[in-house]
Amino acid sequence: MEERITVDPKDAQDNKIMGILAYLGILVLVPIFAAKESPFARFHANQGLILLIAIIASYIVVAILTAAFAFISFALVAISGLLYTVLWIGILVFVIIGIINASKGEMKELPLIGKFTILK
Numbered sequence: 098m099e100e101r102i103t104v105d106p107k108d109a110q111d112n113k114i115m116g117i118l119a120y121l122g123i124l125v126l127v128p129i130f131a132a133k134e135s136p137f138a139r140f141h142a143n144q145g146l147i148l149l150i151a152i153i154a155s156y157i158v159v160a161i162l163t164a165a166f167a168f169i170s171f172a173l174v175a176i177s178g179l180l181y182t183v184l185w186i187g188i189l190v191f192v193i194i195g196i197i198n199a200s201k202g203e204m205k206e207l208p209l210i211g212k213f214t215i216l217k
Contacts, residue, residue: 102204109202112138116199119145143216
């Protein structure tokens with residue numbers, strides 16, 4: 098069940114761009130450092146940072162699997178191509194959900210990974 102957190106409408110309006118930037122990979126650093134005082138930007142920066150960490154971890158796992166598949170049989174390497182495709186689609190879905198939430202001025206957690214908190 099997704100959780101919605103109440104947000105100050107002025108804070109959301111003033112920091113929508115920061116919220117959107119939080120979901121664009123390394124650009125998550127912009128709201129982390131430039132909008133420290135905004136609960137809205139901080140929330141989305143946390144969600145974006147968790148997403149970035151999940152992306153990196155996922156790519157490491159898929160890279161290890163690819164190496165293992167190549168060691169076993171080059172025919173299995175095609176499976177890793179499929180895994181990369183599924184991973185990219187999943188990442189794209191999460192990024193789009195985050196950007197939509199930020200652009201609407203909402204503080205909704207991302208599915209599966211949104212419950213974690215790194216930034217307070």
